[in-house]
Amino acid sequence: MATILDGKVIADEIRAEVAEKTAARKAAGKRQPGLAAVLVGDDPASHVYVKMKRKACEKAGIQSFYYELPASTPQAELETLVAKLNADPAVHGILVQLPLPKGLDEERVLQAIDIRKDVDGFHPLNIGRLAQKGREPLFLPATPAGVMVLLQRSGVKLEGANAVVLGRSNIVGMPVALLLIEANATVTVCHSRTKNLKEVCASADVLVAAVGRPEMVKRDWIKPGAVVIDVGVNRIDDPTAEKGTRLVGDVAYEEALDVAGAITPVPGGVGPMTIAMLLANTLKAAELADS
Ligand code: GUN
Numbered sequence: 001m002a003t004i005l006d007g008k009v010i011a012d013e014i015r016a017e018v019a020e021k022t023a024a025r026k027a028a029g030k031r032q033p034g035l036a037a038v039l040v041g042d043d044p045a046s047h048v049y050v051k052m053k054r055k056a057c058e059k060a061g062i063q064s065f066y067y068e069l070p071a072s073t074p075q076a077e078l079e080t081l082v083a084k085l086n087a088d089p090a091v092h093g094i095l096v097q098l099p100l101p102k103g104l105d106e107e108r109v110l111q112a113i114d115i116r117k118d119v120d121g122f123h124p125l126n127i128g129r130l131a132q133k134g135r136e137p138l139f140l141p142a143t144p145a146g147v148m149v150l151l152q153r154s155g156v157k158l159e160g161a162n163a164v165v166l167g168r169s170n171i172v173g174m175p176v177a178l179l180l181i182e183a184n185a186t187v188t189v190c191h192s193r194t195k196n197l198k199e200v201c202a203s204a205d206v207l208v209a210a211v212g213r214p215e216m217v218k219r220d221w222i223k224p225g226a227v228v229i230d231v232g233v234n235r236i237d238d239p240t241a242e243k244g245t246r247l248v249g250d251v252a253y254e255e256a257l258d259v260a261g262a263i264t265p266v267p268g269g270v271g272p273m274t275i276a277m278l279l280a281n282t283l284k285a286a287e288l289a290d291s
Helices: 007-027 045-060 075-087 106-112 124-130 142-153 173-182 197-202 253-259 270-290
Strands: 034-040 063-069 093-096 164-167 186-190 206-209 227-230 233-236 244-247
Touching: 007 045, 007 142, 007 253, 007 270, 034 045, 034 075, 034 124, 034 142, 045 063, 045 270, 075 093, 075 106, 075 270, 093 270, 106 124, 124 173, 142 173, 142 227, 164 197, 173 186, 186 197, 253 270
Parallel strands: 034 063, 034 093, 164 186, 164 206, 206 227
Antiparallel strands: 233 244
């Protein structure tokens, strides 16, 4: 039976640390950290995520600014808003929720964010530094950073481990792979064209699933004793559930419990870590602005 890696417990520790440091700033007469969240369009999952992020800010003593724009917003208007937030000293972090609606140029928007306020770590300079040896990004993307902290605080040995990342997205798969390399794991990145996917996954000491396919990773994809980190958040129909749906990860959790050495649940694994890391990044941005 696998050990359950409880992301909520670790995330709560980090949130408490952020709240404590934020209160200490206030007592020292320093500016309250501020996070501006920008949400364009009406993607229902994005609305849920942004609401959770704003609520978490308020609980940690971080000021939350919120901009909700219609999907028809022109590129120039979005970039003007980003420029205004770049110039606002009360805003230390800028988060533009992804994905953006069709027609908007994501890369240009991300590039417009002041890198000292890039608390999502998606600015091309921050991501580029992550991909280079000896270069330090100012901020790490929240979900990948959350995965790493979860592994580290759970005492998982990464040095020399065979790590397999399932998925190569800009938001999770690719930056997680880079962070695992930095932690001296030997990393394989799998994607839709990977041959012998099951066998490759079954060779992993550490398996990170981030493809967005409900319960794709089955029992025989997992090496006995492996550490399984499930980043997937998928809503599936379930007539027995009160709402008629429920959330599942990319891993068939019940099966995986029998074979994995440790595993993150969905919900309650990586999700809470993402929010905690965003708060930590916002506090770091406020500290950067002091100096
Ligand atoms: N969409 C999915 N995850 C994220 C995230 O961490 N940040 C932003 N901005 N958008 C996302």
